[in-house]
Amino acid sequence: MRAATNTLLTLCAATLAASCANYHVRKGEKAMASMAYAKAEHHFDKTLAQRPDRNVLLQTALAELKQEKVDEAVAHYSAAEEIAPLSGMDALNYGKLLMGSGHYEKAGPVLMRALQDMPERGEITELIGACQGYRSFFADSAQYAIAPLDLPGMASAYSPSPVNGGLLFVGLSDHATGKRDPWSGAAYADLYQVSMAPEGGPSVPESLGSPVNGPYHEGSAVVSPDGRTLYFTRSNYYGNKKLRKDKNNVSNLKLFRATLDENGKWANIREFGYNSDAYSMGTPALGKDGRTLYFTSDMPGGFGGKDIWSSVDHGTGWEPPVNLGPTINTAGDEMFPTMVGDALYFSSTAHNNMGGLDIFETHREGAFWSEPKNMGYPVNSARDDFGFSMNSTGTAGYLSSSRSGTDRIYTLFVHQPQFVLEGTVTNEDGSPVPFALVMLNNLAELMNVQDTADANGHFRRQLDPNTVYSVLVWQNVFFFFFFFASTIGLGLSTTLHANLQLDSLVMYKPIAVPNIYYDYDRWEIRPDAAVELDKLARVFKDNPGLTFELGAHTDSRGGDMYNLVLSDARAKSAVDYLIRQGVSPDRLTAKGYGETMPVNGCVNGVKCTEEEFQANRRTEFKVISEDAASVH
Secondary structure, eight states: OHHHHHHHHHHHHHHHHHHHHHHHHHHHHHHHHTTOHHHHHHHHHHHHTTOOOHHHHHHHHHHHHHTTOHHHHHHHHHHHHHHSOOOHHHHHHHHHHHHHTTOHHHHHHHHHHHHHHOTTOHHHHHHHHHHHTGGGGGTTGGGEEEEEOOOTTEEEEEEEEEETTEEEEEEEETTOOSOBOTTTSSBOOEEEEEEBOSSSOBOOOEEOOTTTSOSSOEEEEEEOTTSOEEEEEEESOOSSOOOOOOTTSOOOEEEEEEEEOTTSOEEEEEEOTTOBTTBOEEEEEEOTTSOEEEEEEOOTTSSSSOEEEEEEBSSSSBOOOEEOOTTTOOSSOEEEEEEETTEEEEEESSSSOSSSSEEEEEEEETTEEOOOEEOOTTTSOSSOEEEEEEOTTSSEEEEEEOTTSSOEEEEEEEOOOOEEEEEEEEOTTSOBOTTOEEEEEETTTTEEEEEEOOTTSEEEEEEOTTOEEEEEEEOTTBOOEEEEEEOTTOOSOEEEEOOEEOOBOOBTOOEEOTTOOOOTTOOSOOHHHHHHHHHHHHHHHHOTTEEEEEEEOOOSOSOHHHHHHHHHHHHHHHHHHHHHTTOOGGGEEEEEOTTSSOSSSOOTTOOOOHHHHHHHSOEEEEEEEEOHHHHO
């Protein structure tokens, strides 16, 4: 009897637990449908505490993803993955979250699975490429230094915008009261302003107050160049304070503007003319003249997700929005534009991405934009990085990031990239040439800098950005060596390597000039030979104290006397070319050797290939005198 009673109690408890779990699943799904993700997560957690369920794990992970709870979402997607491999959108979400956690090697295969299910999603290919080459994001991490900005009383802060020697930003107060956003369960965001002392930290942030801030979200904002107009993002409410939603229960964002009244307060709030209840518009930025407004929108006509658009005011009001095009916009999300001069900074979940939102830089080039460049670590991280701003000199700025687990504003300092030329001077057998002279000539400023290699033949010299140098390397028992070094177009700190081998100065030793060949029975300089003779002319001019003989050789075909005449014509042709390139005729002698000195066995009566014959149709040079005073 007792056993039967225990069994009955166990069955009742199991039935009650199952009923309770189903109740929480239904409540969670209902909350998901109304985008109350914090509430949905609560109910799904109740279910998972009673039973592991793959579908509930996936819904929990999605609710956490929507709230930007990266670590929690990764844990629940991982648990679902252990039950059965993820696919489709679940795999895409999991892969992006793994990137957001810095697990690039693990994210790649998951994203490959998502691409197989959704080959039309081009941004997945870009994310896979980013996972494979993620180390490149850290290539010049010393270029920037960032530090968190301490804003007293703020639980989170983001989208900093410089204004009047301070910052305008979006924030959530530590002591926020009033309505809560069902999406995250947190307070609604407001706009704040803080002054920045030239030395020291920021002041206590002050809310912009009513009528700009209201009962729902206020978002990213920008002030016009004249300081009299504020453009800002707001939830879809106005006037009666009622939050409006579309047919899918979505409250879209809208753009608003406010102007300064006679008391210096923001007032006279108006909607942007192209707002709609059917799509969002927000995160405004202004061009330097204040006549071009950039913003984020998911309006029809984009490339998928959220795109960056612009509208121009030619004095008669804002013109219809224009999409910035496929160079910038992708199937992912492009958001948070800011302008500094002709540079546009924006954040994207696509392109070559570290994870989450990354900050990119592009420049206006006529009617087009340059290819966006990921700004790399530490500007970007595996989490969301956005709301970038820079001063006019390009030396300092601000950004916001969720890398610490919550949105924070960071100060940014720019270290100018460093360029270095370094190398080792050796002789023919690879041993170092000690104390060789290294002379750099800045071709733009016509300034010479002289350095000396050390006892091991090593040299190192700092270079200026966007500069071309001619570099002359010399040692008194070796030939001079000449080459160019350029930093033009280099944006990252770079070390240019030049390991140089100097030929010893040996009197009357023939030195073959590679690739100076002649057509059969001809003496004209071929285009391929001209390239090599240009290099030889540089060597001769770099060694002004030496006199050279240029010797030409033929193959064995033709008569002996004819070949002597032909080779002499070839040598003179080469000498004439060198003279035209600026080599003094007093330092050059031409001599033809005919077929008397072959480099292989192709002599009279021997059958040879055309390549073997051509090897004998060669040019050599040798030093025949040295003016020591001129060389040294």
